[in-house]
Amino acid sequence: MTSADPPGPLELGRGVVVGPGQRVPGPWSGALRVRVGPDDLAAPATAVDVLQRSWSERAPVVVELAADPDELRQRQVCDDPPYAVPVGMTFAREQLQFLVWANSYDARGAHGTPVWWHGRRAVRLLGRLGTHGGGPADILLPDGTPSYVDGGPASPPMLAGGQAVIHRWDVEAGSLRCAGHGAPEASLAPDQLAAVGHVRGPARVIAPAGSGKTRVLTERLRHLVADRGVHPSTVTAVAFNTNAADELRSRCAGFASSAGPHVRTINSLAYAVCAGIGATPAGPLRVAGEPEVRDIVDAVFGV
Numbered sequence: 001m002t003s004a005d006p007p008g009p010l011e012l013g014r015g016v017v018v019g020p021g022q023r024v025p026g027p028w029s030g031a032l033r034v035r036v037g038p039d040d041l042a043a044p045a046t047a048v049d050v051l052q053r054s055w056s057e058r059a060p061v062v063v064e065l066a067a068d069p070d071e072l073r074q075r076q077v078c079d080d081p082p083y084a085v086p087v088g089m090t091f092a093r094e095q096l097q098f099l100v101w102a103n104s105y106d107a108r109g110a111h112g113t114p115v116w117w118h119g120r121r122a123v124r125l126l127g128r129l130g131t132h133g134g135g136p137a138d139i140l141l142p143d144g145t146p147s148y149v150d151g152g153p154a155s156p157p158m159l160a161g162g163q164a165v166i167h168r169w170d171v172e173a174g175s176l177r178c179a180g181h182g183a184p185e186a187s188l189a190p191d192q193l194a195a196v197g198h199v200r201g202p203a204r205v206i207a208p209a210g211s212g213k214t215r216v217l218t219e220r221l222r223h224l225v226a227d228r229g230v231h232p233s234t235v236t237a238v239a240f241n242t243n244a245a246d247e248l249r250s251r252c253a254g255f256a257s258s259a260g261p262h263v264r265t266i267n268s269l270a271y272a273v274c275a276g277i278g279a280t281p282a283g284p285l286r287v288a289g290e291p292e293v294r295d296i297v298d299a300v301f302g303v
Helices: 038-042 045-057 092-101 117-125 168-172 190-196 213-227 242-251 266-277 290-301
Strands: 015-018 032-036 061-065 104-106 146-150 164-167 236-239 262-265
Touching: 032 045, 038 092, 045 061, 045 092, 092 104, 117 146, 117 168, 146 168, 164 168, 190 213, 213 242, 236 242, 236 266, 242 262, 262 266
Parallel strands: 015 061, 015 104, 032 061, 146 164, 236 262
Antiparallel strands: none
C-alpha cells in the first residue's frame, strides 16, 4: 500500500496508528487525530469515548500512539469481591487497547507504510489463503474470490462493489465464510422480526410470559448463523436456568453444531469467565455452596 492507495473500502471505516509526531499517511490526512499518551493509560476514559464512537460508527481515525505499547496491552485485574464491584465497571485500559487496534492499519514502521495486520493474520491462520496479488483486497479465498477482512463491529456492511467481507472474529474461529446480509424469514409478528433482524448494538425485548421470547431468541441465533454467516463458535445465548437452557438447545438442534451457538445459564457463564482468570490469591477457583452463600449475604447486609 502506498500513500496514494485508499485504506480499504470507505464503508469499512479503517483508521491508522502512527508514532509520536509522525506524518499521517495521505488517505487519512483529513481524519480526526487522537493522541494516546502515558496519562491515558491511567485515566483512559476520554480516549476510550472518542475511539469507541469512531469504531462503532466506522469513522476513520488517526491514533498517535505515544504510550508504551507493551504497557497498554497489560492485563487489568480487579481484586474487589464481586459484590463490591460497581455497576458498569469496565477495564478501561483493556478497552483502549482493543479500540486502538481493532480496525486500524499500523503505520509506525520505519517507512511509514501502513500494514493491515488482520489480513496478514488471516493468511497465517488459514494457510490456504494467499496474498491479494497486487489487487485492492486483503486476501484471496481458495476459490479465487478477493475478500476484505473486517475489524469493525460484528456486522460488516454490504460494499458498494459487492466485494466479499469476512469479519476477523470469524477468521480467528477458522471460518472462510463471508458475511451475509439476508433478512430473517421466520413466520413472526413485525416487532418480533425486528428483534430477530437487529443489526448491531444492544436491543431490549420486553414481553410477558408465553409471548414467544424463546422463539424470538431461537430465530435470532438461526439468523446470525444462517443468514449473516457468523461463525457459531462466536455466538453465545444466556438462559436464566438449566431448564430454560435445555429448552433453547433443543430448539436450536436443527442448525447448531459442536462449534455452537453456545447456550449457557447465567451461573455457568459467570463461572467460565472467572475460571478463565485462573487461581485467585486465596487459591483455586471453586463454587460456593448454598450455606456459604447465605453466610456471605448475611455478612454483607448485616443480617
